[in-house]
Amino acid sequence: MKPPSFAYARPGSLAEAFDLLERHGEDAKVLAGGQSLIATLNMRLSSPALLVDITAVPGLAGIAVAKDKARIGALTTHRAIERSAELGAALPLLAQAARHIGHVAIRNLGTFGGSLAMADPAAEWPACCVALDAELVVARRAGERRVRAREFFKGLYETDLAPGELVTAVEIPLPGRGHRASFIELARRVGDYAIVGVAALARPKGETLEDVRLAYLGVGPTPALAPHAMAAAEGKPAAGAAAAAQAALDRDLKPAADLHTSAAAKMHLARVLTGRALRALAP
Amino acid sequence: MYHSTQAPHMMQDVFARHLGIPEANVRVVCKDVGGSFGIKVHVYADEMATAAISVMLRRPVKFVADRLESFLTDIHAREHDVTVRLACTKAGDIVGFDLDDLTAIGPYSVYPRTSGIEGNQVVNLTGGPYRHKHYRAKMHVVFTNKNVTCQYRAVGHPIAMALTEAIVDRAAAEIGMDPAEFRRRNLIPDDAYPYTAFPSGLKFERLSHHQCLDKLLALMDYRRLRAEQAALRKQGVHRGIGLAAMIEVTNPSPAFYGVGGARISAQDGATLRLEPTGMLTVMCGVTEQGQGTDGIFAQIAASAVGLTLDKVRVITGDTGVTPYGGGTWASRGAGIGGEAVLQAGRALRSNILDVAAAILSADKAALDIVGNEVVSRLTLESKLPLAELGRVAYFRPDTLPPKFQSELTVTRHYTPREYPFTFTNGIQASLVEVDPDTGFVKLLKHWCVEDCGTVINPMLVDEQIRGGIVQGIGAALFEECLYGPDGQLLNGNMADYLVPMCGEMPDIVVAHVETPTKQSALGAKGVGEAGTAGAPGAVMNAINDALAPLGARVTAQPATPDRVLKALGKV
Secondary structure: OOOOOOEEOOOOOOOHHHHHHHHHHHEEEEOOOOOOOHHHHHHHOOOOOOEEEHHOOOOOOEEOOOOOOEEEEEEHHHHHHHOOOOHHOOOOHHHHOOOOOHHHHHHHHHHHHHHHOOOOOOOHHHHHHHOOOOOOEEEEOEEEEEEEEHHHEEEEEEEEOOOOOEEEEEEEEEEEOOOEEEEEEEEOOOOOOOOOOEEEEEEOOOOOEEEHHHEEEOOOOOOEEOOHHHHHOOEEEEHHHHHHHHHHHHHHOOOOOOOOOOHHHHHHHHHHHHHHHHHOOOO | OOHHHHHHHHHHHHHHHHOOOOOOHHHOOOOOOOOOOOHHHOOOOOHHHHHHHHHHHHOOOOOOOHHHHHHHHHHEOOOEEEEEEEEOOOOOOEEEEEEEEEEEEOOOOOOOOOOOOOHHHHHOOOOEEEEEEEEEEEEEEEEEEEEEOOOOOOOOOOOOOHHHHHHHHHHHHHHHHHHHHHHHHEEOOOOOOOOOOOOOOOOOOOOOOOHHHHHHHHOHHHHHHHHHHHHHHOOOOOEEEEEEEEEEEEOOOOOOHHOOOOOOOOOEEEEEEEEOOOOEEEOEEEEOOOOOOOHHHHHHHHHHOOOOHHHEEEEOOOOOOOOHHHHHHHHHHHHHHHHHHHHHHHHHHHHHHHHHHHOOOOOHHHHHEEOOOOEEOOOOEEEEEEHHHHHHHHHHHHHHHOOOOOOOEEEEEEEOOOOOOEEEEEEEEEEEEEEOOOEEEEEEEEEEEEEEEOOOOOHHHHHHHHHHHHHHHHHHHOOOOOOOOOEEEOOOOOOOOOOOOHOOOOEEEEOOOOOOOOOOOEEEOOOOHHHHHHHHHHHHHHHHHHHHHHOOOOOOOOOHHHHHHOOOOOO
C-alpha cells in the first residue's frame, strides 16, 4: 500500500525541529528510523500532514559507557546496540534483547529512542528500560527534563511526552559488576512481535539472587514490572526464586488475549519464561 | 486486458460473454506471474468491474488491489470440520473409511469453477493411498458471511491426506503396530496396477507407494530416528516423527470441468516455429506462474527438435498469440502443455528434415538434427546449419523442387483421456520437537519421496516440492484467517496473518521415484501440489507422535502454541 501524501522536513538542529513541531502541532509526526511509522502510514492508519525527520540533528546517536551509567542516544540503531562490545559487557541484557527485534534490515534502521517513544507494549526496549530502571532524557524548547522509564509508559502507545517534546537520549544506571541478565521471548516466527517476553536481571550472591528485577512485554498496554514476583524471588537460590516468582506472578500481570493466544495461555507462558529466566540467572 | 491470471483463455471467454463483446475482440495478456497458487484462477468482482468500467468509459482502466483488499476478497480456502473413522482388522488390514465433512464456502459459490470442488476432493481422496473395500463419505456445504473460499493449491488434498494419515496413525497405535509397518501393510501394492478397485471410484494407472516408502525410510534412517526419539524421551525431550503418504490429482481430463459445463479447456496446444535464423519460437497455452513452465517448454522443444537451449524462445500467456489452452492449474502444465510441445517438436523436426532432404537432395532417413545443425544420422557429420536451412526455406524457396512447400510452423494439441486424472503418489516425513511447557513446535527436518513420472528439470521439480511443503507447513503451523463474531476479518495483514518464513523452515530432503505415465510420450505427471498435499498431515502426525506419551493430541490446524497447551491441559 502507499501512504497518503505528506510534507517532509529534515531539520538540522533541535531548535529547528522544535520550530516545526510547534508550528504544525498535532499535524506533525517525528520520523526517525521509520520502522513503525512508515508501516502505519502505508496501512493508512495514520495521516500526518508533515513528517519531521530528525536523523540530521547532530548529537542524537551514539553510545557512551561511563563508570556507573551508560548513555544511549535516541537515534542509535538497534543494530548498533546489538553489536556494541562496550554495552555487551556493561549491559548484556540489551544485546540479548536486540537480537529479537524484527529482522536485521529493521534493526539497521530502527532506533532506540524511536522504539521507546512509540511505546509498543510488545516491543523489547520498553521492557528492558523498565527492568534496568533507565531514565529518558526528554528535550523541549525550554530545556531538558528527565523521566524514569518506569513512569514514562502511560498506556497503549501513550507516553509521558508532551507535545513538542523529543526523547534525545536514555541513561541507564549500570547494575554493577557480577550482575547477570536474561532476556527471553516467545514469538511464533523469528522477528515477530512476541506473544510474551521477559527482561530479567539479578546479582548472584553465593547461591542466592539479589536485586532481582523482572519486566514483561506483550502482557498488557504497557511494559510491566512485576514487583510481587521480584520480591518473592529476592534472596532465594535460583530454583526457589523461580518457583516463588511464578507463584506470585498472578498479582503482577493481567494479560489480555491477543489474536492468536488466549489470556490464560499468555499467563501460563509468562510463568514459564519467569522460571527459565531466573534459572538462567543462577551463578 | 492485461491480467494476472492462470487461465487467459478462460478469462477471454468470461470477459467476452459477460460484457457482450465478440470473443475475437478480447485479448488477454498475462505476463510473468510471480506466484498464484490457485488464487488467480477464479473470476473476481473487482476484475469484472475494471473491465466493465473500461467498456463504459472507452478508456484504459487500471486496478491494483492493496494488501487489505486482497486479504478481504481473494479466495480463502480449507474451512472444514471433519469427522473421520477407520475400520481395520486386529491383524492390521484396513477395511474401510467413513467421513463426514462440514465445509463453509462463504456467501456464494465462486464463478466459474464453483466452491464445491474442494469438499468434493476431500470426499474423493480420503483414504486414497490405501487398499480398502468399504467407503462412506458425507459432505455438507454451508454458506457463511465470511469471504468466499475456493480452489487453492492442492485443492482438498491437504485436508484429505491429513485426515487419512491421522486416522491411519491412530489405527496403528490402537493395534500396537509401528506406523511405517502399518503403512507398508496397507498401501496399494506396486504390482496391483491398473488399480480400479476403490469403492469411491478412483482409478490409478500406475503408482509406486512401496518404492517411495522404502526409499523414504532409508533416506531418513527411520530406525535410528526412532531409537534416538526413545532415548531423548528419557531425557524429557519430546520429539515426534510423522509420516504422510499421499496421492495427487494431476493432468486433469475434461472430466474435471468440461463435463460439468464449465467453458474451461482441458486440452492445451503448442505452436513451434523455426525462424529464418534457425531460432525456435515456442507458443503454448499454459502460463508461467513462476514455476518454470517456460524453462521446461524450452528444454522439451530444444531436445525434440535438436537445438541448443539458447536458440529457443518461449511465449506464453497471450490469447492473441498462443494456441487455445487451459492455462495453469491442477498440476497440468508439464504433463499436458509439455506433451503438446513434445508432439509439435517431433513434427517440426520431421518437417525440417523434409526441407533438408530437399536442399541436400538426400534421403530424409539418413539425416538428423543435432546441436542446431542437420547432420548425417550415421556419422553425425555436419550437413547444413539450421540458419542456412531457414534462409533457403524462407527467402530462396525458388531453389527448392517445384512442388515442395516447407512447413516450418507446427501446432499440436494434447488431451489426457484414458483416465479422468493422472494420479501421482509420494510420501513425506516430518521430524519435530515439541516444547510441552510452551506449546511451541520446532521443525527439525522434513523428507519427501515423490513420483511425478518423468522428471524434466530436477531443480525445478525439487523446488516445486520444497515450496509446496513450505506452503503445507504454513497450513499446519501458522496460517489461519481469523474472524470476529461479527464476521469481520481480524488479521488482514502480513504481520498478523502468519505465512511460513525461512527462519522456521527445516531442511527439506527431496528424492524421486520415476514412473512415467504411459498416456503420453513425455511421461510427465504433475508436481506442483504434492508438497502442499502431504506436509500438513506429516507435521500434524509428528506433533501428535511427540505428544502421545503426554496423553495429548491436537486435531485442529494450525497447531498454535495455544492449541497445543490446551491439548496438554496446561491452560
